[in-house]
Amino acid sequence: MHSRIRFRLTHYIRVGMKFLPGPGRALLLMAIAAMLAACAAPGPAVQTMDSNSKALQDLGQEQQSKVEEALQEKQTEEEEKDSRVSKALEQATIMTCREYLRSYGQSGEETPEYTIGPGDVIGIQIFDEPGLSRESVTVSDEGLINYPLIGRVKLGGLTTTQAEERVAEKMTDDQYLLAPHVSVQVKEYLSKEVLLLGAVKKSGTYQLKASETLLDIISRAGGVDFSRGGSELTLIRNEETPEKGEHKVAIRIDLDQLLDGASQYANLTLKNKDVLYIPGAKKFTVMGQVKDPGDYSLDNGGLSIVEAVGKAGGFTRIAAPNRAKIIRMTEDGTKVIQVNMNKLTQGDAESQSVPILPNDIIIVPESYF
Numbered sequence: 001m002h003s004r005i006r007f008r009l010t011h012y013i014r015v016g017m018k019f020l021p022g023p024g025r026a027l028l029l030m031a032i033a034a035m036l037a038a039c040a041a042p043g044p045a046v047q048t049m050d051s052n053s054k055a056l057q058d059l060g061q062e063q064q065s066k067v068e069e070a071l072q073e074k075q076t077e078e079e080e081k082d083s084r085v086s087k088a089l090e091q092a093t094i095m096t097c098r099e100y101l102r103s104y105g106q107s108g109e110e111t112p113e114y115t116i117g118p119g120d121v122i123g124i125q126i127f128d129e130p131g132l133s134r135e136s137v138t139v140s141d142e143g144l145i146n147y148p149l150i151g152r153v154k155l156g157g158l159t160t161t162q163a164e165e166r167v168a169e170k171m172t173d174d175q176y177l178l179a180p181h182v183s184v185q186v187k188e189y190l191s192k193e194v195l196l197l198g199a200v201k202k203s204g205t206y207q208l209k210a211s212e213t214l215l216d217i218i219s220r221a222g223g224v225d226f227s228r229g230g231s232e233l234t235l236i237r238n239e240e241t242p243e244k245g246e247h248k249v250a251i252r253i254d255l256d257q258l259l260d261g262a263s264q265y266a267n268l269t270l271k272n273k274d275v276l277y278i279p280g281a282k283k284f285t286v287m288g289q290v291k292d293p294g295d296y297s298l299d300n301g302g303l304s305i306v307e308a309v310g311k312a313g314g315f316t317r318i319a320a321p322n323r324a325k326i327i328r329m330t331e332d333g334t335k336v337i338q339v340n341m342n343k344l345t346q347g348d349a350e351s352q353s354v355p356i357l358p359n360d361i362i363i364v365p366e367s368y369f
Contacts, residue, residue: 067327070285070361071334085197085277088236092250097266100251104239112269113159114210117191118143122155124167127181136187149176160184186210194270196221198278199230213267214258217276224255229281229297231255235268236275282358286312289319289364303356305339309364320367321345326354327361 095103116122118141126132137145143156150170155163163184171177192208194217201222208217214235224230235251255278257263270276282298291313303311305326315321321341328335337354356362 066287067361067363070287071327071329084195085234085236085275088248088275089234089250092236092248094250094252097251097253097263097268100249101265104249112211113161114186114189114208115157115159116143116155116163116186117272118156119190120186121188121190122160122163123185123187125183125185126171126177127183129177129180139191150174155184160186192272194272194274194276196276196278198276199225199228199280200278201225208270208272211269213269214253214276215267217270224259224278229283230278231281232279233258234277234279236277237271238273284308284356284358284360284362286362286364288362289316289366290314291316298356298358304344305354305356305362306341306344308356308360308362309341312362315364318367319364321364323365325363325365326356327363328357329359 116139118139120139121136122139122145124134124137124147132148134147137147139145139156142154144152144154146152147167150167153166153170155166158166161184164182167184168180168182171180171182189207189209193205194208195205196217197203200218201224203221206217206220214233218224231254233253233255235253237249237251238246239249240246251268253266254263258266283295284298284303285295286308287293290309293312296308296311305324309315309324322343324339324341326337326339328337339354
């Protein structure tokens with residue numbers, strides 16, 4: 001039994017035996033015997049139960065309110081995860097960036113030229129023919145433009161250089177001009193967009209301007225929100241091959257190395273309808289009688305409950321390690337895992353040590369004595 005408990009019980013016994021009358025002494029001894037039996041009662045080091053059980057009743061109203069508030073916050077964070085990401089990941093082939101480059105052969109060093117698409121607004125200049133030039137021409141949903149003299153011309157899917165050649169060729173073929181000099185520029189980029197979600201300053205939909213890369217779009221979003229963590233980026237996109245047809249791939253990219261320039265090959269050029277997701281850091285919460293309660297990042301290698309409490313500075317002098325709890329959200333609802341950390345630290349229940357999972361709440365209550 002804990003030495004502090006033994007000391008206090010001894011003190012109560014001495015005071016009670018000195019000042020209480022005979023019947024009172026008997027009641028005191030019976031109560032102390034019951035407490036001793038409860039403290040010494042054998043039981044598992046780890047026990048799981050529903051959250052609506054009596055497992056939280058010893059926390060007190062204030063602590064229960066904090067737990068409920070933390071659970072609600074974590075539940076809200078889970079619900080805010082975009083469903084498009086989770087659904088796309090379920091359908092996608094997950095691979096590293098190097099695996100993707102070996103399979104599909106596109107890297108940020110090979111930047112493809114922007115291709116005109118539906119909704120883009122382009123400017124067309126015919127040198128020495130100002131009457132035929134146009135400042136803004138909108139590309140139709142079919143990728144067509146309607147232009148003086150030459151009528152409907154398909155420019156969708158072409159680069160600006162190819163579009164220049166197409167317009168010049170059409171004018172020459174129709175014998176309107178002889179070897180015209182044509183310039184095509186994209187005035188408004190509206191045909192291609194990407195979705196950026198997760199731990200960035202400004203998440204949302206971004207129109208692709210020219211040939212932008214991962215770093216370009218992260219910069220436009222104000223950068224990574226490091227207060228929310230995030231050390232990995234997932235790029236989800238559609239690819240098409242003769243063997244598989246159209247299919248989704250999810251490319252895992254080390255965000256730290258990408259931002260540091262250590263993985264320049266991973267700075268991929270973005271495509272229309274790409275989805276970029278930067279998940280926040282996986283965290284757990286420690287509450288109650290520890291020296292530094294709060295939220296902590298969950299290491300990639302995982303943590304046991306003993307190590308997690310160590311991150312929070314260890315127990316205070318009035319902690320009850322034998323009544324520690326883990327509040328865990330599962331698909332079946334919230335669970336409470338009761339942990340006798342005294343048994344775990346004594347090494348006689350090593351096999352029952354509980355690993356900490358993302359969003360776990362660890363509670364170390366106050367001692368009864």
